[in-house]
Amino acid sequence: MNKYIIGNWKMNKSLSEISPFVKTLKKLGKNQKNMSVCVPSVMLTEISKQAKGLFEVGAQNCHYAKKGAFTGEVSAEMIKETGASLVLIGHSERRHYFDESNEFIAKKVKEAQTVGLKVILCVGETLEEKPKFKSVIKKQVIESLSAINNINNIVIAYEPVWAIGTGKVATTSDIAKAHSYIKEIVKAKFGEDVSVLYGGSVNSKISAEILALSEVDGVLVGGASLDATEFVKIAESRG
Ligand code: PEP
Numbered sequence: 001m002n003k004y005i006i007g008n009w010k011m012n013k014s015l016s017e018i019s020p021f022v023k024t025l026k027k028l029g030k031n032q033k034n035m036s037v038c039v040p041s042v043m044l045t046e047i048s049k050q051a052k053g054l055f056e057v058g059a060q061n062c063h064y065a066k067k068g069a070f071t072g073e074v075s076a077e078m079i080k081e082t083g084a085s086l087v088l089i090g091h092s093e094r095r096h097y098f099d100e101s102n103e104f105i106a107k108k109v110k111e112a113q114t115v116g117l118k119v120i121l122c123v124g125e126t127l128e129e130k131p132k133f134k135s136v137i138k139k140q141v142i143e144s145l146s147a148i149n150n151i152n153n154i155v156i157a158y159e160p161v162w163a164i165g166t167g168k169v170a171t172t173s174d175i176a177k178a179h180s181y182i183k184e185i186v187k188a189k190f191g192e193d194v195s196v197l198y199g200g201s202v203n204s205k206i207s208a209e210i211l212a213l214s215e216v217d218g219v220l221v222g223g224a225s226l227d228a229t230e231f232v233k234i235a236e237s238r239g
Contacts, residue, residue, distance in 0.1 A: 001033075001034060002032075002033045002034040002238055003034070003211055003216070003217055003218040003219075003238050004034055004036070004155065004195065004197055004217060004218025004219070005032070005034065005035045005036070005218060005219060005221065005231070005234055005235045005238070006035075006036045006037070006038065006058070006086075006120060006157075006197065006218065006219070006220045006221065007035075007036065007037040007038065007221050007222075007225025007226075007231055008037075008038045008060065008088060008091070008199075008220060008221065008222045008225060009037065009038065009039045009040065009060075009225060009226060010060070010093070010222060011040060012040075012226055013039070013040075013043070013226065015042075015043060015046055018043060018046055018047045018050055019050060020228070021037075021228045022047070022050040022051055022054065024228035024229060024232070025051075025054055025055060025228050025231070025232060026054060028228070028229060028232040029054075029055075029228075029231075029232035029235055029236075030054065032232060032235040032236065034218070035055040035056070035231075035235050036055055036056035036057065036058050036085075036086055037051070037055060037056075037057060037058070037225060037231075038057075038058035038059060038060050038086070038087075038088050038120075039057065039058075039059075039060070040060065041059050041060070041061075041074050041079070041082075044057060044059060044079065044082035044083070044084045045082040045083065048082050048083030048084055049083065052083070056084075056085050056086060057082075057083065057084045057085065057086075058084055058085065058086035058087055058088060058117075058118075058120070059074070059079045059084055059086075059087045059088070060087075060088045060091065061074075061087070061088065061089070061091070061094060061108075062074060062075060062076040062079055062087050062089070062108055062111065062112055062117075063075050063076070063108065063111075064104070064107035064108045064110070064111045065111070066111070075111070076108075076111045076112040076114070076115040076117055077115045079112075079117060080115050080116065080117055084117070085117060085118055086117055086118040086119070086120060087112050087117045087118075087119060087120070088120045088122060088157075088220075089105055089108050089109055089112060089119055089120065089121050089122070089144075090102075090105040090108075090109075090121055090122045090123065090140070090144055091122045091159075092122060092124055092159060092161045092164060093164075096161075102139065102140055102143030102144045102146075103143065103146075105121070105143075105144045106143060106144050106145065106146045106147040106148075107147055109121060109144060109145065109147060109148060109154070110147035110148050113148055113152065113153055113154065116153070117153070118153045118154075118155065119153060119154050119155065120155050120156075120157050120197070120220065121141075121144055121145070121154060121155070121156050121157065122156075122157045122159050122199070122220070123137055123140040123141055123144070123156060123157070123158060123159070123182070124137070124140075124158055124159040124160045124161050124163075124164075124199075124200075125137060125160055125161065125162075126161045126162060127161070127162040130160075130162070133160075133178065134181055137158070137178065137181065137182060137185075138181075138185055141156065141182060141185050141186065142185065142189065145186070145189065145190075150190060150192070151186060151190045151192050151194050154194060155194070155195045155196070155197060155217070155218075156182055156186070156194055156195070156196045156197070157196070157197040157198075157199045157220040158175070158178050158179055158182060158196055158197070158198055158199070159198075159199035159200050159220060160174075160178075160200050162200075163199075163200025163201050164199065164200050164201070164222065165201065165222060165223060166200075166201060167201050168200070168201060169200060169201050169202070169206055169210075170198070170200060172209060172210065172213055175198050175210060175213060175215070175216060176213050176215045176216075179196045179198070179213075179215035179216060180215050182194070182196050183196060183215070195217035195218065196215070196216070196217055197216070197217060197218040197219055197220045198210055198216050198218075198219050198220070199219060199220030199221070199222070201223075202219045202220075202221045202224060202234065203221075203223075203224040203230065203234070204224070204230055204233035204234050204236075204237060207219060207233075207234045207237040208237035208238075208239065211237060211238050211239075212239070219234065221234060
């Protein structure tokens with residue numbers, strides 16, 4: 001299977017920008033497999049319709065409950081109903097701005113897995129935590145996966161917080177080390193191999209080098225996924 005290329009639009013774009021994005025992907029990226037874009041939840045239905053057969057669509061968050069008095073939230077099942085097939089959980093911006101704990105994230109992972117969404121669980125250390133990144137990542141991975149019994153439909157994105165949106169990219173040797181470590185942790189806990197993506201200022205100039213690493217199963221791309229042409233170039237760099 002091709003390595004994963006997953007975009008994260010964060011809180012960007014409008015409904016009217018979906019069609020030009022999809023058209024460019026149709027034109028330039030129709031032969032590229034295993035591409036997905038995670039968009040604001042109000043855009044999920046429209047982009048799922050337009051992207052059918054071309055790329056997968058994901059949400060950027062979900063709630064852990066099936067339904068109820070959680071004003072402003074969206075359940076995993078609601079996301080699935082839009083036609084989306086994946087969801088980002090525990091992105092560092094949500095951990096930071098919305099105080100999401102590993103315990104809270106674990107409940108979301110469980111619910112998303114239960115309804116059949118592919119979960120992209122994000123983990124990564126801050127700049128201050130860099131010297132002890134192993135213990136930080138281990139805690140995030142173990143605690144965030146603590147509510148599930150298997151890793152069906154679970155993918156982990158290693159995103160050093162200091163590399164997100166900063167133009168600073170982890171070295172290939174640091175990426176390889178972190179990914180091997182995450183794979184080791186998951187194998188020890190679940191007895192299965194997990195796919196691990198790298199995220200943090202990826203663009204088409206550096207993606208080939210990162211995607212060539214055997215420890216890297218794909219990339220999670222923020223800023224550079226807003227430009228469809230650039231996003232396709234990243235997919236093409238898988239070689
Ligand atoms: C992200 O949003 O997950 C991300 C990696 O962003 P950027 O590529 O802009 O650093």
